[in-house]
Amino acid sequence: MPADTAPKLHALPTRAAPRQPFPFSAIVGQEAMKQAMLLTAIDPAIGGVLVFGDRGTGKSTAVRALAALLPEIEAVEGCPVNSPRLELCPDWAQVTQTQIIRKPTPVVDLPLGVTEDRVVGALDIERALTRGEKAFEPGLLARANRGYLYIDEVNLLEDHIVDLLLDVAQSGENVVEREGLSIRHPARFVLVGSGNPEEGDLRPQLLDRFGLSVEVTSPGDVETRVEVILRRDAYDTAYEAFMPDWQAADAALRERILAARAALPALKTPATVLHDCASLCIALGSDGLRGELTLLRAARAQAAFEGAASVSRAHLKAVAAMALSHRLRRDPLDEAGSGARVARMLDDVLP
Structure with a gap:
């Protein structure tokens, strides 16, 4: 083959590393919201955080930032409910791996309009059709065990999902009885909800399940708003230069959380x-x-x-x-x- 007709090899473009969430320490103001989230990180038994306020006040940003801030947990590799020891893994999961790994504290989104099967889990249809076996496909509550379950626009959540969450929050266990399956697994999580009070009130039964509640408002002074703009713009346009200092601040905050847990x-x-x-x-x-x-x-x-x-x-x-x-x-x-x-x-x- 002539040299000029030989196929040319091109290097594949390297994929950029995914961006980390906006740092928790870099959030401007909203001290009550940040304080409430830190307290639940120290003692999850406090019972969760409800954040109500105007749109665009950093509610979702704070939750995403919290995920990167939280200390890692130890869990059995492959366990769908993040069990810390093999004997605590549910039988239906058929976990045989004994290796303990460190993984980020789970922070799971519960979207509006989610189905009950997606929340609690359901029959694994693919396995039932291909193998003729009844097997359980875990839902969002399994993934959230030992972590956080985040609900944006919590006041718009459908009533039957609210009732389901109330039951699980009370017992700390998810029970699924359907299609001949009888499944139980631990579901202990910190519930974080956010919403806009103009879009409706929260049911009193669910409201009482939140340990802490804070209201956030838009900053009223020019200096604070300018600082918000500067930091967000630096995160968006100069990510590599912006992150190191704030990641160091988050690491120091993480150490304070661990020290507080040990002292409690x-x-x-x-x-x-x-x-x-x-x-x-x-x-x-x-x-x-x-x-x-x-x-x-x-x-x-x-x-x-x-x-x-x-x-x-x-x-x-x-x-x-x-x-x-x-x-x-x-x-x-x-x-x-x-x-x-x-x-x-x-x-x-x-x-």
């Missing part, structure tokens, strides 16, 4: 703090005892994050609004928001 069991809780919790909740008229328990857990996580040896009244005050504001009964004679009511009561009950 030894943290002291004085009897006066328990008295303050009960007094505040009685004064606010919050229903049930979930308010006190959540307030105490959040205050303990806050104290651990600050490196304190014991919980103080200052820690209670720092988390009271986010732990209690969504548990108050509506007062038609009080035009102040629930957060303002909590702040006002704090001054009266815990001066």
Whole structure:
């Protein structure tokens, strides 16, 4: 073959590495939202975060950033529910691999309009048709175990999905009974919901399941808005130069989360703090005892994050609004928001 007619080889273009989410530490303002998410990272038993506010205020960005910030978990390789040990893997998964790997903490999106089968899992149709076997195909709840389940526009979620999530959140277990299958698997996750209050209220039963609730608003000053624009523009147009410093800040924050988790069991809780919790909740008229328990857990996580040896009244005050504001009964004679009511009561009950 003549040299000029020989086929020419071209190098395949290299695929660029996928971009990491916008760094958590680089989010401007929205301190209450970031604080609430950090507290649930320290103690997932607090019960999740509800973020309500205007569009374009960083709600979804914060959740995506949280995924990159969270410490990794140890799980059995190939286990669909992220079990930390082989004996905890469900039988239906038929996991034989004993290797323990480190993987990112799962953060799973639950989209609007999702079907029940996609959430809880269903019969593996392909396996049933090709092999004639009944096998379970795990859903989103299996993937979210030991991690976070994120619902954008949570107030628009269909009622039957809400009921399903309530059941699983209460028991920590997903139970599927259909097509001759009887499946159980752990489903313990932190529920994170976001939404716009102009698009509808959240059902009270689901609202009460969120441990913390915060409201976010658009920045009202020019300097803050300019800083938001600068950082986002740098992320979009100068990614390689923008990320290193903020990734280092995220790494330092991750170490603080791990240190707080380790310190949490030894943290002291004085009897006066328990008295303050009960007094505040009685004064606010919050229903049930979930308010006190959540307030105490959040205050303990806050104290651990600050490196304190014991919980103080200052820690209670720092988390009271986010732990209690969504548990108050509506007062038609009080035009102040629930957060303002909590702040006002704090001054009266815990001066």
